[in-house]
Amino acid sequence: MNGFAKILFRTSSLLAAFVIMQRASFASVDDAQSFALQAAEPYVKQGFQVREDYWGGDLASGEKKAVRQQLFKGNEYWFWLGTEADRAKVSVHIYDSDGKLAEEPDSWEKGHFAAAHIIPKTTGSYFIIVSVEESPEERTHWALVYGFR
Amino acid sequence: MILFSKHLKLSVAAVGGLALCAHGAQAPQHININQLSMTVEDVVVPLPNEIFGALNKLGAVNWKEHVRSDKGPNFTERPRIALLLGAVIADGFIAVQAEDAPTVKDIGQRVLALAKGIGVGNSITPHAKAIIEAADKRNWENVRQELDRTQNSVQQAMNEVHDEKLSQLVSLGGWLRGTEVLTSVVKQHFSTDGAELLHQPDLLAYFQTRLKAMPEFNLPIIHQIREALGEVKPLIDVGNAHIPAESVKKVNEITTRLGTGIVTRD
Numbered sequence: 001m002n003g004f005a006k007i008l009f010r011t012s013s014l015l016a017a018f019v020i021m022q023r024a025s026f027a028s029v030d031d032a033q034s035f036a037l038q039a040a041e042p043y044v045k046q047g048f049q050v051r052e053d054y055w056g057g058d059l060a061s062g063e064k065k066a067v068r069q070q071l072f073k074g075n076e077y078w079f080w081l082g083t084e085a086d087r088a089k090v091s092v093h094i095y096d097s098d099g100k101l102a103e104e105p106d107s108w109e110k111g112h113f114a115a116a117h118i119i120p121k122t123t124g125s126y127f128i129i130v131s132v133e134e135s136p137e138e139r140t141h142w143a144l145v146y147g148f149r
Numbered sequence: 150m151i152l153f154s155k156h157l158k159l160s161v162a163a164v165g166g167l168a169l170c171a172h173g174a175q176a177p178q179h180i181n182i183n184q185l186s187m188t189v190e191d192v193v194v195p196l197p198n199e200i201f202g203a204l205n206k207l208g209a210v211n212w213k214e215h216v217r218s219d220k221g222p223n224f225t226e227r228p229r230i231a232l233l234l235g236a237v238i239a240d241g242f243i244a245v246q247a248e249d250a251p252t253v254k255d256i257g258q259r260v261l262a263l264a265k266g267i268g269v270g271n272s273i274t275p276h277a278k279a280i281i282e283a284a285d286k287r288n289w290e291n292v293r294q295e296l297d298r299t300q301n302s303v304q305q306a307m308n309e310v311h312d313e314k315l316s317q318l319v320s321l322g323g324w325l326r327g328t329e330v331l332t333s334v335v336k337q338h339f340s341t342d343g344a345e346l347l348h349q350p351d352l353l354a355y356f357q358t359r360l361k362a363m364p365e366f367n368l369p370i371i372h373q374i375r376e377a378l379g380e381v382k383p384l385i386d387v388g389n390a391h392i393p394a395e396s397v398k399k400v401n402e403i404t405t406r407l408g409t410g411i412v413t414r415d
Contacts, residue, residue, distance in 0.1 A: 049293065052301035053193050066185040068192050070352045073345060074203035093176040101178045123203075125192075125351040127182060148199055 028084060029056045032143035035082030039113045040145055043078055048147035056143040059132040067128040067144060071120040079128050079146045081114045088135035090142060092116045095127045102126060192355050194320040196300070197239040197327030198293055200346055201246055204334055207343050212247035215330045216240070218255050221412040227267055228366040231315040232374075232411050234263040234303065235322025241280070241296045243330060245289050253284035253292055260299055267315065269306035273299055314366070317359045321374070322411060324356065329408045332401035339394045347400060350386035353378055370410050377403050 033054055040050045055067050071077060081092040092114045094103040104117040120126065132140045204210055217240050224230050237259050244252040257280035264273040276299040283291035300319065307316040328347070335343035360375045380403055384396040 049198075049290075049297075051193070051196065052297045053304075055193065068351060070192060070195050070349050072195070072200060072203040073342065074206040075199065091176070095180055095182070097182065099180045099182040101176055101180075103176075123345045123348045127180075127185060129176075129180070129185075146193075148202065 028058075028141040029143060031084035032056055032082055032141040033145065035084055035112060036080045036143045036145045037082070039080040039082055039115055040078070040147055043080075043147055047149045048076075048078060049149060050145055050147040054143050054145045055130075056141065058139040058141045059130075060139055061132055061135045064129055064131040065142075067130065069126050069128055069146070071118065071123065071126050073120050073123045075148045076119045077117070077146055077148045079116045079118075079144060081130050081142060081144050083112045083132070083135075083140050083142050085135050085137050085140045086112050088112045088137065088140050089133040090114045090140075091131045091133055092144065093129045094118045095129065096122075097125045097127070099127075192352060194324055194352065194355075196242065196297055197323055197330070198242040198245070198296075200327050200331055201242060203346055204331060204343065205246075207340060208338065210246070210334050212243060213249065215243050215333065216247045216249050216252050217243070218252040219412065220255075220259060222414045223262075223266070224414070225266075226368060227312075227315055228318055228363075228368055228371060229411075230263055230267045231307075231318035232322035232325075232370065234260065234267065235300070235319040235324070236326040236408065236411050237263060238296055238300050238319075239323040239326035239330075241299075242293065242327075245292050245296070248287065248289060250284045250287055254281045257281045257284065264299075264303055267303075267307075268310075269303055272302045272306040276302060314359070314363050317356075318363075318366075321356050321359070324352070325374070325404055325407050325411070328400065329404035332397050332404060335397050336394070336401050339397065341391045344392040344394070344397050347385045347392050347397065348387070350382065353382055353385065357382075369415055370407075373410055374407055377407055 033056060036054065037050065040048070044050060057065065059065060079092055079094065081090050083090055089109070090112055091109045093101065093107070094116045096102040102118055102120070104119060107116040108114065116128070118126070128144065130142055130144055132142065221233065224233065237256060241253060241256040241260065244256055257277045261270060261273055261277035264270045276295050279295045280292055280299070283295060300323065304316040304319055307313065331346055335346070357378050360371065360378070363371065381400055384400055385392060
């Protein structure tokens with residue numbers, strides 16, 4: 001009975017540790033999303049509808065990720081990138097399907113926040129390139145949200 | 150969500166000042182798209198109201214004539230419910246454009262019933278309630294936001310139980326209904342700018358790939374959609390050329406046929 005209790009204790013401890021680790025990893029992506037939404041907040045007052053859906057993941061320093069997105073001529077879009085790693089530097093840029101930079105000059109980056117603005121000249125696919133430029137973390141969580149009006 | 154609320158409590162001025170003190174972004178003027186192919190994430194499917202917003206800017210649209218509020222039959226096959234759920238959420242966006250409060254409220258109830266039918270009712274109940282309340286107050290912005298949240302919650306709940314394929318069918322149902330209405334509007338008052346909104350070849354390819362990976366959903370409607378997307382592709386994948394009125398008409402015929410198939414029992 002003692003042996004069984006020990007096994008039960010070890011198994012449940014392992015399970016608990018696993019659950020905690022899982023929650024921690026989800027929490028980090030959620031944190032990154034909350035920072036991306038924080039960057040979006042002032043734009044909501046300007047009439048931008050921020051989508052509930054978002055992209056997220058983790059990247060090493062200097063690593064990039066491309067996100068393909070259908071944009072419609074006539075709409076105006078902002079893409080906001082955030083990470084919870086406050087000493088990281090991130091960037092986001094928008095290219096058209098030919099690889100030409102398509103964003104407006106008021107796009108910006110500031111530490112662990114960045115944003116890119118586009119008024120598409122044509123309807124079609126665009127590439128949103130997110131990058132962790134610098135980070136003290138081995139892998140840095142990121143989240144990208146977008147809004148349109 | 151708790152964390153998000155906490156962050157929202159931060160000074161709006163501090164957040165608002167972020168853009169003002171930020172550095173201008175330095176980026177290469179040109180990149181090689183082909184080198185990105187291995188690191189490209191899946192597309193986020195646009196909401197119907199994203200397309201409707203662009204359509205509105207081209208001229209006044211009589212949204213009332215596109216409102217659809219029939220309850221339709223109750224299905225038992227989960228893929229059919231998922232497709233219908235996406236289409237009904239799209240109908241919600243159309244009813245918002247038409248500012249039709251009674252239809253929005255009916256749609257709120259319908260969405261809840263369909264979500265229950267697919268086993269994700271619990272995550273939708275607060276959104277359905279919020280849709281109905283916002284429609285009562287004619288707060289259209291809130292209705293739009295809750296419809297987006299509804300779709301997101303449904304899909305998240307499905308993804309959590311590894312029903313990603315059903316989640317993709319929700320997006321597909323919404324996209325088909327949105328495309329049906331888009332082509333119907335553009336067909337009536339043709340313009341090249343309106344037709345250009347159909348230029349969505351990557352999105353179409355995305356749906357085609359996803360449908361190919363669903364052999365287990367052996368239903369006539371799924372087969373019909375798979376074939377129909379093959380018909381639509383050459384009509385909208387025109388590169389830099391304009392999409393002609395004839396193509397808009399054909400896409401409308403195809404999506405209307407599929408839309409009828411989605412809401413009708415076999």
